[in-house]
Amino acid sequence: MVLAAVAQLKSTGVIADNLAASVSIIRNASLRGAKAIFLPEATDFIAPTANVAALTRSDDNRRFVEGIRSAAREAGVWVSVGIHEAPSSSQDERDAKDNGGRLRCYNTQLLIDHQGEILDRYRKLHLFDVDIKGGLKILESDSTIPGSELLPPRSTPVGSLGLLTCYDLRFPEPSLRLRRQGAQLLTYPSAFTVRTGAAHWETLLRARAIETQSYVLAAAQVGAHDGTKRTSWGHAMIVDPWGSVVAQCPDIQPYKPTFCMADIDLEALENTRKEMPLWEQRRGDVFPQI
Numbered sequence: 001m002v003l004a005a006v007a008q009l010k011s012t013g014v015i016a017d018n019l020a021a022s023v024s025i026i027r028n029a030s031l032r033g034a035k036a037i038f039l040p041e042a043t044d045f046i047a048p049t050a051n052v053a054a055l056t057r058s059d060d061n062r063r064f065v066e067g068i069r070s071a072a073r074e075a076g077v078w079v080s081v082g083i084h085e086a087p088s089s090s091q092d093e094r095d096a097k098d099n100g101g102r103l104r105c106y107n108t109q110l111l112i113d114h115q116g117e118i119l120d121r122y123r124k125l126h127l128f129d130v131d132i133k134g135g136l137k138i139l140e141s142d143s144t145i146p147g148s149e150l151l152p153p154r155s156t157p158v159g160s161l162g163l164l165t166c167y168d169l170r171f172p173e174p175s176l177r178l179r180r181q182g183a184q185l186l187t188y189p190s191a192f193t194v195r196t197g198a199a200h201w202e203t204l205l206r207a208r209a210i211e212t213q214s215y216v217l218a219a220a221q222v223g224a225h226d227g228t229k230r231t232s233w234g235h236a237m238i239v240d241p242w243g244s245v246v247a248q249c250p251d252i253q254p255y256k257p258t259f260c261m262a263d264i265d266l267e268a269l270e271n272t273r274k275e276m277p278l279w280e281q282r283r284g285d286v287f288p289q290i
């Protein structure tokens with residue numbers, strides 16, 4: 001058995017503050033025995049859309065990534081963290097411009113090992129473009145370039161880990177593909193809205209855990225983000241392969257940076273999979289594409 005921690009915090013437009021909160025969570029969770037620590041989507045900053053391109057390319061943002069890598073190395077733990085990632089070459093930068101000529105970025109989850117090395121950069125595949133009556137209109141693709149590939153699961157101290165992000169949660173096909181490729185845990189760093197989170201968040205997380213018979217690690221942004229109209233749902237949690245919520249962060253205001261932890265029991269996971277062998281029962285003859 002090994003402990004995993006998921007974080008809940010409220011990122012602001014001040015990158016250095018968000019780094020300090022994240023480093024403190026990494027240190028405290030590792031002191032309490034966690035071997036892998038999961039931070040939310042957009043932990044580096046949440047700011048008005050007009051500021052996203054410049055903040056993404058700022059020295060502060062480079063320092064953010066270096067600071068998380070150092071904290072992982074010093075604590076000797078693995079860290080997953082959601083960031084805004086600039087395209088790496090000037091050609092990619094040109095391709096990244098939106099219709100208005102604005103520079104876009106990737107919504108990226110970094111997976112960092114206990115030595116501070118960045119092993120994976122998962123770029124969010126499904127972007128949150130919605131227009132819901134009652135005032136929820138968000139066009140993530142205005143500021144974000146969609147990723148183009150699912151990464152194979154990565155072997156970590158808490159098990160074989162599949163990387164996904166936030167809105168990807170609504171699409172079962174990548175989670176099923178990752179499970180077929182051997183994932184035992186799925187991670188969804190998120191910044192769900194209050195409107196959709198109240199209705200769908202826990203149900204979707206538990207559904208993904210139940211149908212893939214995997215742990216689901218869901219770090220989350222929480223609360224009203226300064227300078228924006230956005231408020232995040234929080235409810236960061238860990239769900240086990242049977243679908244039980246085995247850890248959840250507090251929903252008490254004022255929101256403080258926090259984390260919750262659960263034991264990852266891979267033996268119980270394998271038993272669950274043996275007792276109800278969904279993967280031997282799938283109708284690949286009828287649904288070959290997964």
Ligand SMILES: O=C(O)CNC(=O)[C@H](CS)NC(=O)CCC(=O)C(=O)O
Pocket residue numbers: 041042045046047107127128138140166167170191192193196197
């Ligand atoms: O890049 C950033 O600044 C942070 N990213 C986000 O907050 C993203 C895109 S706007 N949020 C979601 O995907 C929410 C999904 C959601 O709420 C749902 O599926 O219901």
